[in-house]
Amino acid sequence: MNADEIAAxxxxxxxxxxxxxxxxxxxxxxxxxLAKLEPAAQQETRTHLKxxxxxxxxxxxxxxxxxxxxxxxxxxxxxxxxxSRINFSVYRKIDTADFNLLFRDGLYDYEDSFYLKFFSMNRxxxxxxxxxxxxxxxxxxxxxxSGPLLLSIMRTVxxxxxxAPLLGVNEIADREQIKAVxxxxxxxxxxxxxxxxxxxxxxxxxxxxxALLCGTFYxxxxxxxxxxxxx
Numbered sequence: 001m002n003a004d005e006i007a008a009x010x011x012x013x014x015x016x017x018x019x020x021x022x023x024x025x026x027x028x029x030x031x032x033x034l035a036k037l038e039p040a041a042q043q044e045t046r047t048h049l050k051x052x053x054x055x056x057x058x059x060x061x062x063x064x065x066x067x068x069x070x071x072x073x074x075x076x077x078x079x080x081x082x083x084s085r086i087n088f089s090v091y092r093k094i095d096t097a098d099f100n101l102l103f104r105d106g107l108y109d110y111e112d113s114f115y116l117k118f119f120s121m122n123r124x125x126x127x128x129x130x131x132x133x134x135x136x137x138x139x140x141x142x143x144x145x146s147g148p149l150l151l152s153i154m155r156t157v158x159x160x161x162x163x164a165p166l167l168g169v170n171e172i173a174d175r176e177q178i179k180a181v182x183x184x185x186x187x188x189x190x191x192x193x194x195x196x197x198x199x200x201x202x203x204x205x206x207x208x209x210x211a212l213l214c215g216t217f218y219x220x221x222x223x224x225x226x227x228x229x230x231x
Contacts, residue, residue: 016106021219091154099141111164166228182213
């Protein structure tokens with residue numbers, strides 16, 4: 001790859017990582033707000049069930065004991081709560097730019113082992129599944145064939161932050177060249193459409209010899225530093 005191609009690839013991958021970080025932070029804030037409301041929601045559900053019970057005129061209708069209803073609500077795991085609040089509808093229609101950035105080119109944000117671990121599929125099989133499930137319609141991609149596997153793929157690829165190195169041997173075969181590129185990227189500031197900036201840097205503090213290059217992102221204005229190229 002020449003210098004211009006490397007620069008374009010770095011810019012694309014910084015942007016896709018930033019977009020994923022933003023989405024995850026937005027989801028965490030939303031879930032945190034919902035979690036605070038959950039006790040009130042449970043109480044509202046109990047009140048609604050009690051009203052249904054009181055208004056029931058058919059003595060043959062069996063109502064579950066109040067203790068059983070309360071126990072079922074109280075014993076929901078946090079995982080159950082999170083899953084129940086996932087908005088899968090965002091994958092029905094996806095802006096073309098987002099689709100290409102996150103679910104086409106963005107599949108290279110993860111190692112090959114990532115796809116084997118989560119889906120028992122290789123990257124090409126995941127690409128094929130996504131491609132066959134969406135159709136381009138003007139400025140958007142529409143999901144034409146949904147299902148548990150597709151939703152699992154889309155959600156996992158959208159929210160997993162265990163990224164592959166920003167540049168790897170697939171792009172630059174020589175490890176020394178990767179180090180040289182990291183040195184060139186040191187101090188680079190990447191601007192995003194929302195006005196935020198990502199700052200790339202080589203860590204020079206003690207104990208930082210595990211990373212050749214790091215980046216400090218600001219999803220929702222909150223600093224988040226991740227390793228971009230490991231040692």
